[in-house]
Amino acid sequence: METPADPAALKPAVSCIKTDSAGKPYLEGHKCSACGEVFMETRRGCPKCFAVGTLSPVKLSDKGKLYNWTVVYRNFPGVPVPFVSAIVDLEGGGTLKGNLIEVEPDPAKLKFDMPVKVVFGDAGRTDKAGNHYLAYFFAPEAA
Amino acid sequence: MSDVYVVGTDMIKFGRFPDRKVEDIGAEAALLALADAGLTIGDMQAVYSGNLGQAGAGVGQRILRQIGQTGVPVVNVANACATGATAFREGWMAIKAGVYDMVLAVGCEQMGKGLLGGAGGGDGISTEGLLGSGTMPSVFAHVGLEHARSYGTTFEQFAKVSVKNHHHSTLNPKAMYQIETPLEEVMGAEMISYPNTKLMCSVNVDGSAAAVLCSEKKARELGLLGRAVRVRASALASDPYTQHNLAAMDFNAVTKLAAKTAYEMAGLGPDEVDLIELHDCFATAEIVHYENLGLCGPGGAGRMIDTGETNLGGRIPVNVSGGLLSKGHPLGATGIANIYEITTHLRGEAGKRQVEGARIGLTHVVGAGSACAVHILEKV
């Protein structure tokens, strides 16, 4: 998945995808100043420690580990299968689900805790108006 | 506070009824449960109706238009896959509180075929298959592989759950299917989301189930205690925060919480339970719930399925009805159908699938979002 020439020109597929001043995409989380937990969306109160108004945006690491996975063989019409649905724990906090790419979608090839990196690219699907979107993906990190 | 009893309960044979109205499906079970108790809708002081697909469309009132518009309060309940159990629990609470002596809980659902779930949240485009998968088979594949991550649970062990529950369903005339599925057939079926094959996914069916709940005083007065079953515990939990909960639904913490509450309320432990109907929406789910419900220690579930401890005739039979995997899973009806199954065993009326000498039974449902209900029932 190539990083597009101008990712800032694409709409983010989800709100945690941001671009820095140089136009480079990154993932944004929201960290609770009371308990330190990181969430992918902002909230009025902290789901973990119940403190209110303690979450603030934080730039997340582009490295993490594969916490969990499945290979999806059947999905809705139009969704290419098979693909790997992955749950990744980012270094320093933040847990999110995404597609793991650049790996054979074969249960025998997937290892818990394998190091992965976050990459960005065109979502490969458009809205009704034909707009393109920027998505995040996970890819195996060369050991 | 009064003890609460189930004095009548029944379910229809689950199936596909695209030509019927959902309230007709619900009305059938309501009348069966009332007849089982020897009562009529005129005896009910309130109705708690569980339905998910048409939540907001007054299914409870529509059922009363089919069986009698008595004017009693109707509460329509929607709570994911815990919908039916939550309706039952609302009725239990009202009697516990002393507001009513006799109420009807009814759950019904008309389902389509195909995949449930799918990731939403995308701003303008669907994120399903783009940012992982949120279909129910995938969500529960993740649940299973999280167990595999900790304990090395195998594809074959998950598949054995399906072999067992399909076998049990051959003994249950009210199950959607009565078909044996040998291990090689389960493992060789179309892979949906690894490790869940098609035969390891619950069946989307239409169905209904109902129960009449009654206070001790009223049950005694009407002479209904003979076939009654006591509700020893009713517990409901929402998902407490866990690290992976917001990325991958966590059905473990919520089940552990509801189970702990229920065991404490009943004043007993899992060792005293004789049979269990638990939420096997996917084969992977049943494995993790052995541990969540305390049937074994952490990591013991694989051994339990390997040694047949949860088979009919085993140490603690699980899902002798055939479970959601083969009896079927009409969302709003499932929780009350579990109550029917356990009650039938405690009454000694379960025929070929009877768990001999059953005195205590437990029901468990857990829905995405998350909601978990656990009930413990006791033979009177």
Ligand SMILES: [Zn+2]
């Ligand atoms: Zn916090």
